[in-house]
Structure formats: structure tokens, C-alpha cells
Amino acid sequence: MSSASKHIVSDRIFILVWLALLALTGVTVAVSHIDLGPWNVWLALSIASFKSGLVIAFFMHMKYENRLLKGFFFCALLTLAIFIGFTFFDVHYR
Amino acid sequence: MSSYFDTAPRSARGFLDSGESGGGLLSWIFSTDHKRIGLLYLSAIVCLFLIGVLLGLLIRLELIAPGETLMGAQTYNAVFTLHGVIMIFLFIIPGIPAVFGNLMLPIQIGARDVAFPRLNLLSWWLYMLGGAMAISALFSGGGPPDTGWTFYVPFSLETTTNVSMAALGVFVLGFSSILTGLNFIVTVHRLRAEGMTWTRLPLFVWSLYATAWVQVLATPILGITVVLIILERIFSTGLFDPTRGGDPIMYQHLFWIYSHPAVYIMVLPGMGVVSDIIPVFSRKPIFGYMAIALSSLAIAAFGSLVWGHHMFTSGMSDMAILVFSLLTFIVAIPSAIKVFNWVATLYKGSIHLDPPMLFALSFILLFSIGGLTGLVLGAAATDIHVHDTYFVVAHFHYVMFGGTGFAFFAALHFWLPKVFGRMYDRKIANLSWGILFVGFNILYFSMMVVGLRGMPRRYYDYVPEFTVLNVMATVGSWILAAGLFLMFANLLRGMLRGAPAGDNPWRAATLEWSIPSPPPAENFAADPVVTRGPYDFKGAGLS
Amino acid sequence: MSEAAHKDYTGAKLGMWLFLFTELILFGGLFILYAVYLHRYPAEFAAAGSELNEVFGAANTLLLLSSSLAIALATSAIQRGAKGRTLWLVGATIASALIFMVNKYVEWSAKIGHGLYPDGPAMLERPPGEIAFFSLYYITTGLHGLHVLIGGALLVWVWLRVAADAIHAEDYVALENSGLYWHLVDLVWIFIFPLYYLII
Incomplete structure (x- = not known):
């Protein structure tokens, strides 16, 4: 509860x-x-x-949440970073 | 057979019996019971699948001879687009998670329902709405979309057909998929029964869990991509138009950032089904439980790093081709880990060739063919040779249909006796599997060869040199269709009039087999306490 | 199935966070395009960005940051059972949402009045990089505005539930989750403001 x-x-x-x-x-x-x-x-x-x-x-409240939620949040940010970052393998070298 | 927990006598028809709430359609389409929602999905998805099959047969019929046989170019383009949209967005992506995930995931972890039952119902309604919109695109606006299921720019922006409506339908379907994934993640985290530790989860649950993460993290990109298509079409914003500062290749990036991970949304649950079936019919605990479980997560993670391998011929930079090609090979590793462990489970097992097992075994073979031809496409040098040929078409049908499709059929044969409490005719099921398997390989292997010889995809016409192989493929499609018809007829008859199946016809050890068939409304009379692993046949007294 | 048996606050919050991830990545798609086109047209982006009204942008930033504070305070207030204070704070957040939309309306209509809108006459005279900037500006702030409206509507519902004592010190997850949604709206704007209004 x-x-x-x-x-x-x-x-x-x-x-x-x-x-x-x-x-x-x-x-x-x-x-x-x-x-x-x-x-x-x-x-x-x-x-x-x-x-x-x-x-x-x-x-x-993220500071007060458990490690699981913090880990999930990190995964989401990492995913977004990969989506942006890997696009630049194309854009930067084209 | 063995009722592992409880059970007080209850209605013999379990959740299928509406009891005092009264029967009728309303007690189904507004039900929040995960099993009823699973069956709602099943009925809708099978109907749409059959429409997709019909369209596929029409495509094959057109290609039985060079030149215009049955339909002209425009109709042909619309037919293959609709075939793709239905099969991808309405059958394969939701298929196993929405049907068997809903039916079995809560029971397999010892829960009474999913975490958010009403949200689950909303997912189904969104699925129906999105499906209706996608289909209505056929009959409204400028006529059926002719872009292929990928909606590539610039054509999708210029065609006068009703792409906007179809794209909006895809957006709504994506929303439905996200909500299902979200629901499953929370369910697995919050509602596992006492003693149901992470290492006791059935591998089907692990695969759904990994899938759910891909659904949540990748689908929003599809959402924004189709919204951009719609906005481009209505307001000419120009984000993919070079004369207005846009870049058409960026559309392909955005599209594949979702649609490659989506390949794993399609295949991971199928792998979970196979991982659950193989130990049961080998009478052996699964080999390498943790390896299979973690490789599901690895596939989900690596799957979001490789989208660029769909774009080797798009004009993308050489550096990107190099990186994405390399990463593509890495994603083969966790898939191979699974295949290895399934085969190791079979080794020295006491193998029973019942219908679910036949489908599961053919999954391994067909998926391996699909996976290995995928490596041909993942290597940039060979990809450039076979890009946009029937080799690609054959490759993804081996993965999607030979893989996920056969896993879906395996799941039907495995779990329907539990859901309806009745057994189909096993001999006819085996026969239908045989016909399907033969027809499948004639159809798609011919495509693979004709593709290697250079026949491009997405044309209603071809040069006469390709005729023999195309006739073979078309004949294969008829055999396949006969097998499908026999299989569904047999399942339907078994569902309605089959002999009672008993609680545990396959002598399996996961939780769903410990409760009555069909399962009662809230699954368990008392909350179960789990004391053993999902494939511990000895511990369950089944060896 | 009875709802009471199902109240799982940790689960509800986890579900909300997962939903916020999807929102983050939805906007992420637009930020991918922004990053790529900024990389390609830095000068055009600077030129076009300088035409956006910094004052409007800054005012809306202050508005969202303050409303974020208000809804955070409201969550603490409901936890302590201070109903009146909660209603007041949620009301302030809703008012901010409205003022934000009015600002946005004024800002957009000025631009549109000058023919600067997708496919508009003033837009098409521009070099390609600037067209890309303004298209992204309209789509991103439009999608964000839609989220402000949804968040505002959600908070109106929360306000009514608090007033009806359906949300109270023992059961406030609806307020907490709506608050989380509102913070997300703020978060996205924290990036929109410098990337569109202050880009040089």
C-alpha cells in the first residue's frame, strides 16, 4: 500500500x-x-x-524510488541515445 | 490428472460460462477477464490472418504466368500493400502476445489477471479500431494504398491513394501494442505468485517480458513516423523533401528504428512458445534455462542497434553500412544460443511427435533457414546483389511465417485444449502439419531461388525465364492453403465437439496445467505457492 | 473482479513511468530529426531561431516550471490530507496550462499571419534549412501543445476527484500519476526552449 x-x-x-x-x-x-x-x-x-x-x-520523486525504476529509466534514456547516436553514423559520414 | 493446487468443484465450462452475469456478446466485448480478451483477439486475428492469406493467394495467382493474368499493376500494388499491412500490423505483431500472452501469461505466473485489466480491454478496442481504420482505407479517399507496408517516401507522399487513413490505423495499432507491452511488464513485476521467482518463470513469460520492453521503447518511434507521414500529406511540411530541407533517407531511419526491433516483437514470443513446448514433448527439463531467458533480453537489446541493415542501398554513408553490418552479425549470436539449447534439450529426450511438437520442431528448421539467409542480407556486399529481390521476400517469410506463424500454430495446438477443455483430432492435426510444411517449402524455396536469379519484388509482371519457379511457388501456395484449411477446420471442430481433453493432456509442468480446463474465471481458487521450476516434471510427479 | 483487491500503487506508478518512457521516445523521434537537420544547416537554424520571440519562450518556460512546482506541492499536500491546499495548487496548475496555450496561440497566429507556416507563401521563399527549422518548430511545439491540453484535461479530472474526496491521503495515485504526466510536459519544454528559441 x-x-x-x-x-x-x-x-x-x-x-x-x-x-x-x-x-x-x-x-x-x-x-x-x-x-x-x-x-x-x-x-x-x-x-x-x-x-x-x-x-x-x-x-x-525519482531520487526516492527504488533501484529497479531508476534502472528502467536509465534503459529508456540509453535507448533514445542509441536512436539519436547511431543515426549519426550515417548523417555525420555522408 | 494432477491438480497441483486446490480445487473446489466449479462450473465445468470455467471462464467460458458467463454464469449469473448473463451470456451474450456484451459479456465478451466488455469483459476484463484476460482469457476472454485473449479469445477476442484470437477470433479477430484469425479472421484477419485468413484475409491476409487470401490476398497472398491472389498475389501468387497473378504471378503464375508473365504479363497480366488476373489484375493490373495498380490493383496488384494495392493487394501486396494490404497483404503486408494486415500480416505485419494485424497478425504477426499482436499475434502471439495478444492472444496467448493474454490467455496464458497471468496463469503461468500464478496471477488472477493482468495488472491493469481495464487497460487490457482498451488495448483490444484500440486494436479493433486500428484494424477497422486500416481496412477502411481500402474503400475511402483515393482508394487502397499502393505503397507497400513500409510507406516509403517520397512515393507515400505523392500517391493519391488513401495512405493517410492507413497510417492513422497503424498509429492506433501501435498504441494498442504499447499498452499490451506496458501491461505485461507490470504484470510480471508485480503479480507473480509466492515462490514464482525469476528463475522459475516459464520461458514463454521471459520471452513476452523481453518483447514487452521492445513494444514500449520502440513503438513510439513508429507512432511519430506515421504522424509525420500524415502531416506531410496534409500540410506539406517538407521534413522528408530535399527541396524544403528535408531528407528522404531520414524517413527510412525513423521507420526502421521501429520496424527492425518490431521483427523481434514478432519472433521473440514464438521462440518462447517453442521453449515451452520442446521440454514437454521431450520429457526433459529445458537445457540452458538461463541462457534462453537471457538471450531473449539480449535479442531485445541488440535488436535496436541494427536497423540500418535495411538501408544498405538507400544512399546511407559507408561508415553506417559498416557499423550496421557488423552489429547485424552480433544479433545472430543470441538467436543461435536458443537454437543450440533447443537441440540440446532434444538430445536423448523421450520425444513425442504430437502436433504441438511437430510445429515447434519445424519452427527450429524454418527459423534457422530464415536466420541464416538473414546473414546473407546482413553482409553489405551480398545484400546489394539480392536487395529488393524475391530472396528477401523468401527470407522474411521463412522467419515470419516459418518462424512466428508456425509457432502460432504450435501454440494453438498446445493451448487450445486447455482453453476449451476439448481435444482436436491429433491424426488430422499431424496430417495438416505435413501438408503445410511441404506447401510452405515449395512456395518459399522457389521464391528464394528465383530471387537469387534476380527477380525483383513488388512487380505484377516478370520475364519469361522465371516462369517455372513462379509456377512452382504458386502451386506451393495452393498446398499451403489446403493445409491451413484442414488445420483450422480440425481445430474448430475440436474446439466445439472434441473429446474432453482433461486438465493436463500433455503432462506439462507449468502452472496453467494444474488448474481445470477450461480455467475458471479467476484462474486459481486460492493463490498458488510455487515450489519448483516450470520444467521440473519429476517434482510435479509427471515423469 | 473487484477493484479494491487490485489496488497496487507501486504497479500503477510503474505503469505510468513506462508510459512516460513512450512519450519521451515519441518526442525523441522529432529530436532525432532536429539533431540531423541542425547538423546539416547550422547557419539557417540560427537565422530562423532568432526570429522566434524569446520573451514568449521564456515566459512559457517560467510558467511551466512554476506549474510543475505547484503540482509537486499538491502531491505533498494530498499526502498530508490538506484538501483545500491541494485544490488550490491543482487549480493553479490548470490555470498555467491555459495561459500557456493562450501564449502559444498568440505566438503561432503572429507567425501564421505573416504567411510563415508549412507550405505558406513566406515559408517557401526561405532557404531549405529554414523551412526545415520552422516545420520542426510547428510540429514539435504543436505536439507539445497537444500534451499540455491533455495534461490540463487530466488535471481538471483530478481536481474534481479531489473535490469529491475520491482522491485523498490514503488514495492519491491518480494525482501522483497525473502530476508525473505534467512534469513530462515540463521536461520536454525544457529542451524545446533553448533548441528553438535560443539557438544561435
């Missing part, structure tokens, strides 16, 4: 995460006005990944 595994995350943590997300959005916008060449995309993607990491870990 849920009550056995009920884990209530404190509101304080949620608000801190939200503030961090807002700050990171600010950083994303700021660095987008500096021309770093191809690094702009990679930097933006890194920040976006970090932001989604925060959303997943805290808002979506």
Missing part, C-alpha cells in the same frame, strides 16, 4: 529546486547571447539536461 512507502518531500526542497530551475533558465538565456560557436548548443543542452535531472529527481 501507498501508506507504507509514502515519502513526503518537504515543501522547502521543492521551492529550492524551483529557484534553482529559474536561475538555470536565466543562465541559459544569458549564455545564448554570447557566441561560442558550436559550443552554444552543447552548453544549452547540458544546462537543459541538468534542469531535467532536477525535475526528475525531485519533482518526479
Whole structure:
């Protein structure tokens, strides 16, 4: 039952995460006005990944879930990475 | 025979008996009982399969002689497209998981139902809706699609036939497939009976579990791909149009990112059926249980790395050809592990050639032929020679029909006596297997040879040099059809009027044979406690 | 079969996560195309991206992040049995969904008004790379918008169930799972924002 595994995350943590997300959005916008060449995309993607990491870990409770679910999530991400990555064996070398 | 657990006397017709809820169609099409849903799928899938067979026979009839025999090019294109769409999306992909997974998976793990029974019913409704849409594409819009089941651009964007409706149907069918997979994963994780550890799962369950992951992780790509086709057709967005910045090869990437893993959605459950049948009719525990179980997961994982081998002649980069060709050879390893372990199980077994076993044994042979010819296609150099010839057609019919199709028939002969509590005529079943096997090989082996000689696929016409082999193939298709007719007639008669089969006619040791035939509504009177493995005939007192 | 015998919260949550994986990979298909076409047309993507209104994008980002916070707080609130607070927070999330869609509407209509839509006159004058960018922009944000609508509808249903006490401190998995869905909508936008609005 849920009550056995009920884990209530404190509101304080949620608000801190939200503030961090807002700050990171600010950083994303700021660095987008500096021309770093191809690094702009990679930097933006890194920040976006970090932001989604925060959303997943805290808002979506992944940090408090068991190893099985974490493993599944990793598999899903890996699958997506393979789909994108392997396409570039074609696109990059064409 | 041995009732392993319980059982208090209950209705002799088990879940087939509607009891106080009243009978009638409504008690079926709104039922959340996994067994009833399994039978709903079975009836729909067998009907669609027979339509697919009929279309296949028409294709063969057209090809009995060069030139226009029966239909013109446009009709021919529509017929092979529909044959492909029905057989792939409506028969082979849902076939074994939706029918036998639904019928048997919960019982095999000692559960009363799947994890989400109502979602399961929704899957069936979506299947029916998607099927109806795909079929209605024939009679609406610009007429039946003529693109082949792959909907390759640019033709699928330019043809005036009703591709959009068919693609939408495929989208809905994909949704149905995803929900079934999701349901099975959660069921296997959450509803195993006490003592049903991962190493005691029947191998059929392992294969369905691996399949379910492919369904969940690969099918969404098909979803977005067919949505893009529809959007391209309606709004001309141009994502696959080079004049608008698109790339037609990207369509092939997206399509095969799903459709190659889908090959394993099709064949893995069949491998599971064979893994369950072989030990029973060899009277021996399976050889290499863990190897078979884990190779299912390995096939599921490697299967998503090799889609590019469908595209060697598409204009893809040489680097990609190299990588995908290499990886394709790796995926042969887990398949070979399975074949090795099945053969090792047979070794020194006490082999009973009952109908399920005959189909399972022919699966091994036909699948091996299909698999090995797959390596010819996986090597880029030979693939370029035989690409888009009848060699490819023969190859995938050996895998899909000789493999999954025969496994489906094996499962029918193995489990229908459990589901209906009645036995078909075994002699006629053996005979129908023989006719099917002979017809199958005449049909597809001729295709393989004519393909090696260079006959391209998807044309209604050919040069006269190919006539003899095409006549052979067409005659083979008639023998095959006769075998199918005999088999289904025999099964139907057995289902309705066969002699009582008893609870465990095959003396098998998995859980479904420990409960009455047909199974009662919630499967088990009391939750079972499992104390032994699925092929422990000695422990079950059956040796 | 009785529903009560079947309540399995861990199973329900596992099922929801599996569904979210499929959503992730559905959008993944579009991100594959984005990656490939960005690789091919970096300059055109930068030029086209600079035409998108950064302010609208940033506003919608803030909106989604905040609504994500609200629905996360709502889950904690229902766990503590604070019904009024839950209703208020879920209501705020629904309002965010609506405002998001209004923003999207304004943004799209401005572009469409200028003939910049798939197969539109302004679109076809552009170089191929920019057409690809805008086509992907419409399809990706369109699909995302559809998910905002579905998520919003789901939350309206949750709100009604909470109000009717059908979702409460002992049985809140429907709220939790709808929340997960809403976070997914947020997650996808976290990537859409820099890749489309801020690309240079």
C-alpha cells in the first residue's frame, strides 16, 4: 500500500529546486547571447539536461524510488541515445 | 490428472460460462477477464490472418504466368500493400502476445489477471479500431494504398491513394501494442505468485517480458513516423523533401528504428512458445534455462542497434553500412544460443511427435533457414546483389511465417485444449502439419531461388525465364492453403465437439496445467505457492 | 473482479513511468530529426531561431516550471490530507496550462499571419534549412501543445476527484500519476526552449 512507502518531500526542497530551475533558465538565456560557436548548443543542452535531472529527481520523486525504476529509466534514456547516436553514423559520414 | 493446487468443484465450462452475469456478446466485448480478451483477439486475428492469406493467394495467382493474368499493376500494388499491412500490423505483431500472452501469461505466473485489466480491454478496442481504420482505407479517399507496408517516401507522399487513413490505423495499432507491452511488464513485476521467482518463470513469460520492453521503447518511434507521414500529406511540411530541407533517407531511419526491433516483437514470443513446448514433448527439463531467458533480453537489446541493415542501398554513408553490418552479425549470436539449447534439450529426450511438437520442431528448421539467409542480407556486399529481390521476400517469410506463424500454430495446438477443455483430432492435426510444411517449402524455396536469379519484388509482371519457379511457388501456395484449411477446420471442430481433453493432456509442468480446463474465471481458487521450476516434471510427479 | 483487491500503487506508478518512457521516445523521434537537420544547416537554424520571440519562450518556460512546482506541492499536500491546499495548487496548475496555450496561440497566429507556416507563401521563399527549422518548430511545439491540453484535461479530472474526496491521503495515485504526466510536459519544454528559441 501507498501508506507504507509514502515519502513526503518537504515543501522547502521543492521551492529550492524551483529557484534553482529559474536561475538555470536565466543562465541559459544569458549564455545564448554570447557566441561560442558550436559550443552554444552543447552548453544549452547540458544546462537543459541538468534542469531535467532536477525535475526528475525531485519533482518526479525519482531520487526516492527504488533501484529497479531508476534502472528502467536509465534503459529508456540509453535507448533514445542509441536512436539519436547511431543515426549519426550515417548523417555525420555522408 | 494432477491438480497441483486446490480445487473446489466449479462450473465445468470455467471462464467460458458467463454464469449469473448473463451470456451474450456484451459479456465478451466488455469483459476484463484476460482469457476472454485473449479469445477476442484470437477470433479477430484469425479472421484477419485468413484475409491476409487470401490476398497472398491472389498475389501468387497473378504471378503464375508473365504479363497480366488476373489484375493490373495498380490493383496488384494495392493487394501486396494490404497483404503486408494486415500480416505485419494485424497478425504477426499482436499475434502471439495478444492472444496467448493474454490467455496464458497471468496463469503461468500464478496471477488472477493482468495488472491493469481495464487497460487490457482498451488495448483490444484500440486494436479493433486500428484494424477497422486500416481496412477502411481500402474503400475511402483515393482508394487502397499502393505503397507497400513500409510507406516509403517520397512515393507515400505523392500517391493519391488513401495512405493517410492507413497510417492513422497503424498509429492506433501501435498504441494498442504499447499498452499490451506496458501491461505485461507490470504484470510480471508485480503479480507473480509466492515462490514464482525469476528463475522459475516459464520461458514463454521471459520471452513476452523481453518483447514487452521492445513494444514500449520502440513503438513510439513508429507512432511519430506515421504522424509525420500524415502531416506531410496534409500540410506539406517538407521534413522528408530535399527541396524544403528535408531528407528522404531520414524517413527510412525513423521507420526502421521501429520496424527492425518490431521483427523481434514478432519472433521473440514464438521462440518462447517453442521453449515451452520442446521440454514437454521431450520429457526433459529445458537445457540452458538461463541462457534462453537471457538471450531473449539480449535479442531485445541488440535488436535496436541494427536497423540500418535495411538501408544498405538507400544512399546511407559507408561508415553506417559498416557499423550496421557488423552489429547485424552480433544479433545472430543470441538467436543461435536458443537454437543450440533447443537441440540440446532434444538430445536423448523421450520425444513425442504430437502436433504441438511437430510445429515447434519445424519452427527450429524454418527459423534457422530464415536466420541464416538473414546473414546473407546482413553482409553489405551480398545484400546489394539480392536487395529488393524475391530472396528477401523468401527470407522474411521463412522467419515470419516459418518462424512466428508456425509457432502460432504450435501454440494453438498446445493451448487450445486447455482453453476449451476439448481435444482436436491429433491424426488430422499431424496430417495438416505435413501438408503445410511441404506447401510452405515449395512456395518459399522457389521464391528464394528465383530471387537469387534476380527477380525483383513488388512487380505484377516478370520475364519469361522465371516462369517455372513462379509456377512452382504458386502451386506451393495452393498446398499451403489446403493445409491451413484442414488445420483450422480440425481445430474448430475440436474446439466445439472434441473429446474432453482433461486438465493436463500433455503432462506439462507449468502452472496453467494444474488448474481445470477450461480455467475458471479467476484462474486459481486460492493463490498458488510455487515450489519448483516450470520444467521440473519429476517434482510435479509427471515423469 | 473487484477493484479494491487490485489496488497496487507501486504497479500503477510503474505503469505510468513506462508510459512516460513512450512519450519521451515519441518526442525523441522529432529530436532525432532536429539533431540531423541542425547538423546539416547550422547557419539557417540560427537565422530562423532568432526570429522566434524569446520573451514568449521564456515566459512559457517560467510558467511551466512554476506549474510543475505547484503540482509537486499538491502531491505533498494530498499526502498530508490538506484538501483545500491541494485544490488550490491543482487549480493553479490548470490555470498555467491555459495561459500557456493562450501564449502559444498568440505566438503561432503572429507567425501564421505573416504567411510563415508549412507550405505558406513566406515559408517557401526561405532557404531549405529554414523551412526545415520552422516545420520542426510547428510540429514539435504543436505536439507539445497537444500534451499540455491533455495534461490540463487530466488535471481538471483530478481536481474534481479531489473535490469529491475520491482522491485523498490514503488514495492519491491518480494525482501522483497525473502530476508525473505534467512534469513530462515540463521536461520536454525544457529542451524545446533553448533548441528553438535560443539557438544561435
